[in-house]
Amino acid sequence: MLLDAAVQTLEQPVxxxxxxxxxxxxxxxxxxxxxxxxxxxxxxxRYYLLKNQ
Known part of the structure; x- marks a missing residue:
């Protein structure tokens, strides 16, 4: 999945x-x-700010 690939390349937490x-x-x-x-x-x-685990 594209989202998973992006998360793996970025500094955590995203x-x-x-x-x-x-x-x-x-x-x-x-x-x-x-x-x-x-x-x-x-x-x-209006927006939510979300964080991956």
């Missing part, structure tokens, strides 16, 4: 932003074991 309104993406990251650390807002809208 963090990413995911827009809250992107329900499919948030469900995917949750199913992959990513932890929701916090919420925030930027020019693109």
């Amino acid at each position: 963090r990413l932003k995911c827009l809250i309104k992107n329900k499919n993406a948030t469900a995917f990251y949750k199913s992959q074991g990513w932890k929701f650390e916090m919420t925030g807002t930027d020019v693109t809208g």
Whole structure:
């Protein structure tokens, strides 16, 4: 999987932003074991900051 390959090449822990309104993406990251650390807002809208385990 592309996500697994990217995570393996980056310094750990890996963090990413995911827009809250992107329900499919948030469900995917949750199913992959990513932890929701916090919420925030930027020019693109409200987002979750996620961290891999």
